[in-house]
Amino acid sequence: MTVTIARTLDDACAALADRPDAVVLAGGTDLMVEVNRGLRRMDDVVALDRVAELRGWDRDGDELRLGAATTCAELAGDELAPLVPALAQAARTVGSPQIRNAATIGGNLATASPAGDTLPVLAALDAVVEVRSVHGTRDVPIDGFVTGVKSNALAPGELIAAVRVPILDGPQEFLKVGTRNAMVISVASLALVVDRAGRNVRVALGSVAPVPVRAVEAEVLASDRIDWDAGAAPGPVVVDRFAGLVADAARPIDDHRGTAAYRRHAVEVLARRALRRAFTAGSGVAA
Amino acid sequence: MEVSVTVNGTVRSADVEPRTLLAHFLRDDLGLTGTNIGCDTSSCGACTVLVDGRSAKSCTLLAAQADGAEVTTIEGLAGEDGLHPMQQAFHECHALQCGYCTPGMVMAAVSLVDEYDDLDGDSVREGLEGNLCRCTGYQNIVKAVLAATE
Numbered sequence: 091m092t093v094t095i096a097r098t099l100d101d102a103c104a105a106l107a108d109r110p111d112a113v114v115l116a117g118g119t120d121l122m123v124e125v126n127r128g129l130r131r132m133d134d135v136v137a138l139d140r141v142a143e144l145r146g147w148d149r150d151g152d153e154l155r156l157g158a159a160t161t162c163a164e165l166a167g168d169e170l171a172p173l174v175p176a177l178a179q180a181a182r183t184v185g186s187p188q189i190r191n192a193a194t195i196g197g198n199l200a201t202a203s204p205a206g207d208t209l210p211v212l213a214a215l216d217a218v219v220e221v222r223s224v225h226g227t228r229d230v231p232i233d234g235f236v237t238g239v240k241s242n243a244l245a246p247g248e249l250i251a252a253v254r255v256p257i258l259d260g261p262q263e264f265l266k267v268g269t270r271n272a273m274v275i276s277v278a279s280l281a282l283v284v285d286r287a288g289r290n291v292r293v294a295l296g297s298v299a300p301v302p303v304r305a306v307e308a309e310v311l312a313s314d315r316i317d318w319d320a321g322a323a324p325g326p327v328v329v330d331r332f333a334g335l336v337a338d339a340a341r342p343i344d345d346h347r348g349t350a351a352y353r354r355h356a357v358e359v360l361a362r363r364a365l366r367r368a369f370t371a372g373s374g375v376a377a
Numbered sequence: 378m379e380v381s382v383t384v385n386g387t388v389r390s391a392d393v394e395p396r397t398l399l400a401h402f403l404r405d406d407l408g409l410t411g412t413n414i415g416c417d418t419s420s421c422g423a424c425t426v427l428v429d430g431r432s433a434k435s436c437t438l439l440a441a442q443a444d445g446a447e448v449t450t451i452e453g454l455a456g457e458d459g460l461h462p463m464q465q466a467f468h469e470c471h472a473l474q475c476g477y478c479t480p481g482m483v484m485a486a487v488s489l490v491d492e493y494d495d496l497d498g499d500s501v502r503e504g505l506e507g508n509l510c511r512c513t514g515y516q517n518i519v520k521a522v523l524a525a526t527e
Contacts, residue, residue: 093378093395093441115439119419122398122437126417132396137442163431186507187488189419191431192438272506273420 093135099143099222102249105136107224110246112136116159117192119185120201144196144251149173152257155220158196158250163187165195165208174255176214176262176281180207183266186273196250199235202242205297209236210281211264213294213302215255219243222251229254236301260284263364266296267356269347277348278356280336282364289318291368293361298340298353305361308335312365323369329362336361380440384409385453393440399433400424402440403450411451411480415509422508425481425488426450432488434507451480454487463487463525472521474512482508486522496526 094112096102106112112134115121124130138144144159147170154173156165162181164170171178184190184198184207198206199219209232217232221244235243244250262283268274279296291312293305315328324332342353380397381390384407391406403409403426415423417436424436427449435448454461460468463483473479482505489504490496496504501522502515510518 091395093439095441095444115442118437118439118442122439123418126398126437135395135439137439139442140445185419186422187485187492187504188422188425188432188434188507191433272503 091133091135093137095137096141099141099251102136102138102141103222103224103247106247106249109134109136114138114200114249116194116197116200117161117189119189119193120197120203138196138249139192139194149257154255154257156195156253156255158199158252159194160196162190162193162195162198162208166190173257174211174215174262176211176264176283177208177255179262179264180211180266180279180281183207183264183268183274183276189273195253199250199253200242200244202236202238202240202301204239204300205276205279206302207264207266207276207279207296209302210279210294210296211262211283212253212255213304214281214283214292215258216292218254219250220252220254221248223248227251232302233304239300256285258283258285258287260286261368263367265360265364267360275347278340278342278353278360280357280360280364282361282368284368286318289313289316291316291365293336293364295336295340295357297347298342298357300341303339303341305336305339308332308339308361311335316369321369323366329365332365333358333361378441380444382440382443382445383447385449395439395441397440398436399426399428399438399440399443399448400435402443403435403448406440409450409452413477413480415477415481420509421478421481422485422505423478423481425484425508427484427488430488430491432485432507449484451483454483461487463490463522466521466525467518470517470521470524472514472517474510474514478508478510478512482510482518486518486525490522490526496523498523 115137144157162184165181198208219230266276266279276297337358342350413423415421419437
């Protein structure tokens with residue numbers, strides 16, 4: 091086995107250009123568990139967790155650029171949480187403190203698990219993934235990045251350098267259903283973000299399809315029917331229709347964590363709850 | 378490959394197999410057997426150590442990834458004046474039964490107390506969500522962590 095501990099982004103890209111089949115290791119919270127369980131062999135590893143350029147974040151006006159090695163602990167921390175609250179809420183539900191200290195946003199994206207907790211939030215935010223290789227940098231919109239169950243749009247030799255998300259004016263919610271509160275993989279999850287300036291509501295679902303799903307019809311309904319000037323919660327009929335449309339957008343399956351019927355029901359409940367919470371007095375939407 | 382890690386304040390170098398996990402490096406190469414391995418899959422927290430001051434599960438981290446880092450294990454907590462306050466609190470509150478989870482519990486608790494002020498019973502339980510006690514001795518563990526904050 092060969093392990094390269096990359097210290098710079100150029101080193102990491104060069105190593106991957108040389109050895110495109112190498113396994114990329116960041117926090118290792120998914121990968122190392124598979125290795126220890128004997129489900130996966132690692133013959134060649136390029137570790138990214140010591141690459142300083144992948145750490146940290148920059149704010150440029152209304153855009154936040156998160157280095158790929160930004161950890162879940164950092165996403166949930168006091169500096170980032172006010173900027174992208176739903177991402178912080180999602181990060182807080184990942185594993186335990188030890189896992190959140192190691193787990194990275196780039197790793198969550200690259201693993202591309204249907205249950206990846208940050209993925210619905212990134213989908214709702216229309217995040218852009220910055221992909222880097224020796225040939226340069228390219229941007230991949232989030233809806234084209236996750237291509238299937240545990241598959242992504244990275245070409246051989248490419249790695250995730252950063253993720254860019256907008257800083258929106260409006261409330262955000264991330265809700266997750268699991269079998270218990272601690273250390274749980276989601277059975278269903280939902281991210282809802284409100285863009286007050288753009289007068290729209292965006293909703294994405296996790297664990298109910300091979301890839302994160304946007305509930306577009308529900309978004310259109312909510313965005314149309316919300317009284318943006320008053321900032322009041324929509325009436326119960328609209329909330330119910332919204333939740334029904336969100337459930338319609340799910341494409342769940344039966345598996346060991348839950349049935350398709352349960353998942354569809356769960357996202358309907360989460361949708362109702364998220365919309366009500368977002369438009370409750372004190373949520374910051376009312377002028 | 379050559380790995381050099383500052384463990385409990387002392388630089389320790391060894392030539393290890395690249396696949397060596399930090400937990401095995403600590404136990405087998407350095408003889409620091411206080412760090413236990415429970416599940417091998419990041420679930421139980423018995424292998425918790427501090428890496429650059431933050432809690433980490435050493436069973437799912439390559440020793441090579443800790444090259445150049447500062448690692449603190451349970452053996453590094455006690456000072457010349459005796460036990461670390463968290464160890465003393467675990468002792469006084471009888472926060473252990475079989476003791477297997479204890480090193481990891483203590484390290485996770487040290488990290489928790491370091492990161493948060495105003496801990497209460499609920500936040501301690503939440504903060505220790507990554508550490509399992511197979512004897513289910515949580516009541517006294519929570520008491521000990523709270524006692525250590527006083």
